Amino acid sequence: MPPIRRSNRALKPNVHWEVLTTTPCRQPPVFTIYTDPPAPPSMQPTPTQPTTQPMTTQPTTTQPTSIQPPEEPYQPRFLPGNRTGKPQNLPEDTRPIKLFQLFFTVKEIENIVKQTNSRGASLSYSWKPLTTIEAYHYLGCLIYMGIQPLWERYDYWKLDTPIARCLSRARFEQIWQAFTIRDPDLSPRQPREPWWFRLEPLATTICQACQHYWAPSAHLAIDKSMVPYFRHTQHTIKAPHKPIKQGYKI
Numbered sequence: 001m002p003p004i005r006r007s008n009r010a011l012k013p014n015v016h017w018e019v020l021t022t023t024p025c026r027q028p029p030v031f032t033i034y035t036d037p038p039a040p041p042s043m044q045p046t047p048t049q050p051t052t053q054p055m056t057t058q059p060t061t062t063q064p065t066s067i068q069p070p071e072e073p074y075q076p077r078f079l080p081g082n083r084t085g086k087p088q089n090l091p092e093d094t095r096p097i098k099l100f101q102l103f104f105t106v107k108e109i110e111n112i113v114k115q116t117n118s119r120g121a122s123l124s125y126s127w128k129p130l131t132t133i134e135a136y137h138y139l140g141c142l143i144y145m146g147i148q149p150l151w152e153r154y155d156y157w158k159l160d161t162p163i164a165r166c167l168s169r170a171r172f173e174q175i176w177q178a179f180t181i182r183d184p185d186l187s188p189r190q191p192r193e194p195w196w197f198r199l200e201p202l203a204t205t206i207c208q209a210c211q212h213y214w215a216p217s218a219h220l221a222i223d224k225s226m227v228p229y230f231r232h233t234q235h236t237i238k239a240p241h242k243p244i245k246q247g248y249k250i
Contacts, residue, residue, distance in 0.1 A: 090213060100136075111202075115187070227247045229246065
C-alpha cells in the first residue's frame with residue numbers, strides 16, 4: 001500500500017467569534033441644532049382686537065421675465081420633404097435603354113468589347129468578334145435570368161423566352177465563356193490597385209452614376225448578401241449551413 005501523502009501547508013488558525021452581551025453605548029451627536037425661541041404672548045395678535053388701520057391694496061407691477069425658447073429637436077440632414085429617395089439630374093429621354101446607359105455607358109461597353117475580344121481570340125479559333133449591340137443584349141439576358149430564374153440555362157431556349165429571340169444558345173454560350181470586364185493579359189494589375197481590379201473601371205463608373213442620379217432617403221437599411229461562386233479564389237466565404245454554401249459576401 002503506498003504511503004499517504006500529506007500536505008505541507010500550515011493549518012489555518014481557528015477563529016472564534018465572541019458574542020457581545022453588553023449593550024453598545026450611545027455616542028453623543030456630532031453637532032447640535034438650535035431653534036429660535038417662541039415669541040412672547042404680548043407680541044402675538046389676539047383675534048378679539050380688531051385692527052384699526054384699513055387695509056389698502058397696492059397695485060403690483062409684474063416685471064417681465066425672460067422666457068427661454070425650448071431647445072429645437074435634432075433635425076436630420078435631409079429636409080422632411082426630401083426624405084424619400086428620388087432620382088435627380090435625369091436626361092429628358094427616359095427610355096429604359098437610356099436609363100441603363102447612364103450606368104453602363106457606351107464608353108465602358110466598348111472597353112468591355114475590346115477586353116472580351118482579346119480573351120475570346122485566345123480561347124477559341126472560331127471566335128466571332130463581339131459588338132457593342134451584342135454586349136448590351138448579353139447584359140440584358142443576364143438581367144432577365146436574374147429576374148426570371150429557371151432550373152437550367154438551356155431552358156430559356158427550350159421554353160422560347162425573350163432570350164431565345166435575342167441571342168442564339170450557341171452565341172450566348174460563346175460569349176459566356178469569354179466575357180470579361182478586364183483581361184489581365186491585356187491590362188495587367190497595376191501597383192496599389194485593389195483585389196477587385198478586374199471590375200475596374202466599370203465599378204467606379206457605376207458608383208459615380210449612383211451618386212449623381214439618385215438622392216438617397218434619410219432612413220437607409222443596409223443588408224448583406226451572398227453571390228454564389230465555387231471556383232478557386234481566396235476571396236470567397238464558405239457557409240455550409242446557409243442556402244448559398246460558398247460565394248462572395250457583399
